[in-house]
Amino acid sequence: MNMESGPMAAGDARCPAISTQDIIARDRIAAPGWVRSESYAFLGSEDISTDRYIDPDFARREMESLWTRSWQFACREEHIPEVGDYQVYEIGRHSFIITRVAADEIRAYYNACLHRGTKLRASGSAGCASEFKCSFHGWSWNVDGSSKSITCPWDFPHVDPANNALPQVRVQTLGGFVWINMDPDAPNLEEYLGAEALAHIKAWKLEDRYIHLHVQKSFPANWKLTIEAFMEAYHVIETHPQVAPSNADANSQYDVYGNHVNRFISCLGVASPHLEGRFSEQDILDQFTVGDASVLSEDRPQVGNGTARQAMADLFRTMFGAATGSDLSATSDSEMLDCFSYTLFPNTYLFPGVSLPMVYRFRPDPRDHRRCIYEVFFLRPVPDGGARPEPAEPILLTDDQSFCEAPGMDAGFGRILDQDTDNLFLQQEGIEASAKRGLTLGNYQEIRIRHFEQAVDRYVAMPPLRPGR
Known part of the structure; x- marks a missing residue:
């Protein structure tokens, strides 16, 4: 990849490979409007102070001013x-x-x-x-x-x-x-989220899903470090190389909505721009259907004259429709495949796609500001015409357990979460050992982190709110 020459305004640089919107525009079943939108804003290039991750006084101010005022x-x-x-x-x-x-x-x-x-x-x-x-x-x-x-x-x-x-x-x-x-x-929830993000959430009809699997684990890392580990696809090529052959990581799309919501869209079924030209369409499809990195267990399907992305969308539509008892024939290819990650400040992630229908929740450990409680909720559609299943009971993992040990956890996805965990151990310790007192962020790929931390700063600057009578 060669970035085009000439000066660019701060925040205008993008991966020179095909864009997320161009990938989605080629799909056979068109994506809805909430997918085919963009809302990026340049928010500055200054370092983010590391005190927020290690200072107990900062954690106290968060508890008094942030957690008491946010939805x-x-x-x-x-x-x-x-x-x-x-x-x-x-x-x-x-x-x-x-x-x-x-x-x-x-x-x-x-x-x-x-x-x-x-x-x-x-x-x-x-x-x-x-x-x-x-x-x-x-x-x-x-x-x-x-x-x-x-x-x-x-x-x-x-x-x-x-x-x-x-x-x-x-x-x-x-x-x-x-x-x-x-x-x-505080403003009501609708004002807090803003009209555009609220319209997206309502379009997903998440009330028609139920918790199929709930896994909880504690990490030895500050809650903000933990939540930020999942805000960008910039780390995929180094941390999760096994998925790069079918994940458009560097050309993921990043958006911000008001003060409390941001998102990325990361397309599946196309190779990482870092690996441009190294894989055929069949290679990309095989990454999902055969080998150690597979998230499926089907016999090897063939791309034929089409694309890996289309073959994967068709495969997922059949597989997930049968597994959930749902009619997905009109669901867009992008919703079937792609990772849509929305952060709702301060501590909730919504993933409304079909292939990764999840919710993340992050909470600071009340006894140690260097630890975080992390939960993953896997959602499934309520079967068409059927009764709503009971929500799954939480599975609690210890520090030394792999996510793969949680009953019902897909091994490929569990491995991805373990890789992120390993980074968090090292990041918390590295920040505390570092002579540099700030984190340097990319203007585009790490915009969600900057957006998130600017919201943290606004709340922490407020006077303490001590609820109750």
Whole structure:
């Protein structure tokens, strides 16, 4: 590849190979409008300070000003389908009971007894309740949060049951997800995401999917380093060389939407520009269907007179349609194949494609700002005409376990996640050992990281918000 000569304005440089939009424009079944759009903006070239990844005071400011003011994915609606169903969601020291109080209403309560502060439900718990009762002294609340009983009420004439309801945080639903925000003055979720990103999310109809597999693992790396490891395809050629023969990595497309959403589109079924001219169309197809790097286990299909990308789209359409009981005949080739990665600030990734229908969630470890809790949710369409399956229970992996050890995890994808994990170990340690106190980012391929960290800076600069009464 030879970049065209002559000076270019900052941020204008792009990979000289075929663009993402040109790849998609050649597909037999055309992509929808949300795919065929671009929204890049140059946001500067300054280094990003590394203090944010290693300084405990920075982590404290994040917890006081960022996590208290941002919208966060707490659970899926399918986790709490019936009145009284609940899940506990925790971020740092904050803990919430997310519960359904009516067919069309979900609430989120601070998970603490109003008597002497004992948690009403243990971390990670879920179930169905008719009340939320403290295990210490027996004070209890109804599912709607109203006070139910006070043990020995004669001793608490100063406590008015009418004013003793469980405090709540704001709740909204979108795409089958339940979102919470501790800030009563924050913009609503629709304003927070912005009109364009909101239109994309609504188009995916993620409410019609369910959690097929849920895997959680803790990493010895700051939550921002962990989330940023997945924001670009720039690392693919070095970190994941086994997928480069069929992944258009360097010519991936990057977009930003307002202050809280960004994305990339990385096309499959075409070779990396780094490997231009080294592989035939059949070689590209074989990378997915035979050999150690394969993500499929079919007999070897043939490209014939077509392209690897088209053959893969047809193969995926048949395979995933049969696996999910869904009619995918009208689904675009791009949706069948490509990786669409959307970051919803601060800690949620949505992957709305068919071949990689996933959600990532990242949370700082409350005991160590150099560690992160990382979750992968694999979504499948609810079978046409069938009942919604129960959401999968989380599989918890230890530090020394491979993602490949999670039952149901595709070995090829598990290996990719392990490779990213190895980088995170080295990156956290390297930043702390480095004489350079900043990270240098590419203007285009790493724009999502800059966009994300600029949002972090805006929130951390705000005064602390200490929710509650």
